[in-house]
Amino acid sequence: MENQVNRKKMVYHTIAKRGIVSKTDLLGQFELSTSTMNRLLEELSGDGYIEEVGFGPSSGGRKPILYQAAASRGYIVGLEISRFYSALGLFDLHFNAKTLVRWRMDEDMTPETFVAHAARQLDAMLHDHHLSRDRVIGIGIGAVGPLDREKGRILKPLHFSAPGWTEVPICELIERETGIPAMLDNGANTALMGEHWAMRDDRPDLQHALYVHAGVSLRSAMMSHGQIVHGKVDMEGSIGQMIIQAGGERLGSHGNYGALESYVSVRALEKLAQSEAKIRRDELLPLRQTSPDSIAYDRLLSELSQNNGQVLELFLRTARHFGIGLANLINVFHPELIILGGPLVTAHERFYQTAIEIALSHTYYYPEYEPVFSKGVLREDAVVTGAAHMVWKSMSV
Incomplete structure (x- = not known):
């Protein structure tokens, strides 16, 4: 049987x-x-x-x-839980997004508020498509780690604006509010699941891939023989603690000294810009009213869009460090494909290209072995789509 x-x-x-x-x-x-x-x-x-x-x-x-x-045999919901924005998507079984909404994670978005908001959004989606909740097979959640996947819990994530995001039984809360079964994995893993599915026509034989997200923190996922690799503990943020400079800087009060995240993250870039602005403020940010210690990422993006060469150089310095971290991963795993995402990757094309150039120049066996780099097909929708795909793979037929 x-x-x-x-x-x-x-x-x-x-x-x-x-x-x-x-x-x-x-x-x-x-x-x-x-x-x-x-x-x-x-x-x-x-x-x-x-x-x-x-x-x-x-x-x-x-x-x-x-x-x-059959596309309409049932429907699946994908839910992304991230630090700045979260998303909810309703998908049919062909993975057409019937509706997808995104909202900001501000200081009021506690877990309880989040769950209630997500349930209201889901009810609105179902109403719009004339569907009852019993047509939904399940809810897949892709969340910022660290996680306990088996227990459906978000453990101790950093940098949420709202309080309360520690030891959150997120699957239990979602199931209680919606009456729909839920399952959990980290967002990097679900992003790679989603991209792998979206690329199935162009790359039907893809077996070994990496996904790396560079944003508030560094997040990564690995696929081998077409399956996501899970470790003993949730590995999503491990890449950020890779040491690339012995005795180097430490970002904040936790983590390794000289870790990759100390040189490649939104917070590391802000810290670098603040330090540089104290030395050559007029060149870096031509706003005399701006205090160096208050320089934030949004301001750096604004200057980047206005072709500020000094700000671009800060991004490229960060990209070079990123390339070293990528080379270390590549030399361990030798994947066919590396998908890069996140705010730093999408900030400027030269960041993306510089990181790739540095990674390849430090890749063993190159050019005989040359992995393919991509920004993905789904991009910002990868996490929520992959979360739904996780449910689809596990469903009974």
């Missing part, structure tokens, strides 16, 4: 991934008899998970029936 369930799920996932497929195509992929495949397709069709979409070309006999996954 267990083998039957697994086979059925594998056939369904294959149909969903490939879009439109015939029974002959499926028989070529699975070592199953024609009668067994017929039975699985009949069950999936009878349960509404797949549907017939016409006939394929004949190879001499009858034209083969073509199948695809």
Whole structure:
């Protein structure tokens, strides 16, 4: 019975991934008899998970029936919990976003307020699409770590504006408020899941990939043989504690001295700009009223958009450190693809290109081995889409 369930799920996932497929195509992929495949397709069709979409070309006999996954068999919700902005998306089973909303995480967005707000947004979405809550299969959550995935808890994240985001049983709170089962993983992992799915047509054989987000902190995820790699503890922020300069700086009151995050993060860039402004203030920020200690990232972005060369050099200095960190990861794992995201990566094209150039120049086996770099397909929607995809992969058929 267990083998039957697994086979059925594998056939369904294959149909969903490939879009439109015939029974002959499926028989070529699975070592199953024609009668067994017929039975699985009949069950999936009878349960509404797949549907017939016409006939394929004949190879001499009858034209083969073509199948695809049924988009409206159910719906999945993706929820992103981040420090600055969070998002909620309602997806059909083709991963079309029916509605996607985003909101700011200000000082009033405590866990209780957040959960109530997310539930109201979900009810509005369902109302707009004339759906009841029982049509929703589950809610996938991609959140800032560290986490306890098995217990569905957010542990001790840093830099939330609102209080209360410590030891939060987020899955329990969401389930209690909505009546819908929820599951949790860190946002870097769900972002990589989402991007992997979105790239399935262009890169169908992609097996080994990295995702690195550079923003308020550094976050990363790793995929090997098409599966997310999970460690004993949540690894999302580990890349930030990679030491790139022995005896170097420390960012704040925690973490390693000389860690990558001390040189590559929004807070590190602000600290660098504040230090530089005290030395050459008029060159860096041509606003005499601005106190160096009050220089914030938004102001740096504004100056960058106005082609301030001194500010650009600060971003590029940060990018060079980022490239060193990427090279260390690449030399350990040798992935096929590295997806880069986050506010620093998207701030300026030269940041992105400089980081890549430095990473490749320190990559062992280069140029014989040369990974592909990308900003992804989904970009800011990757976390919420991947969170929904996590639920889809786990659902029973």
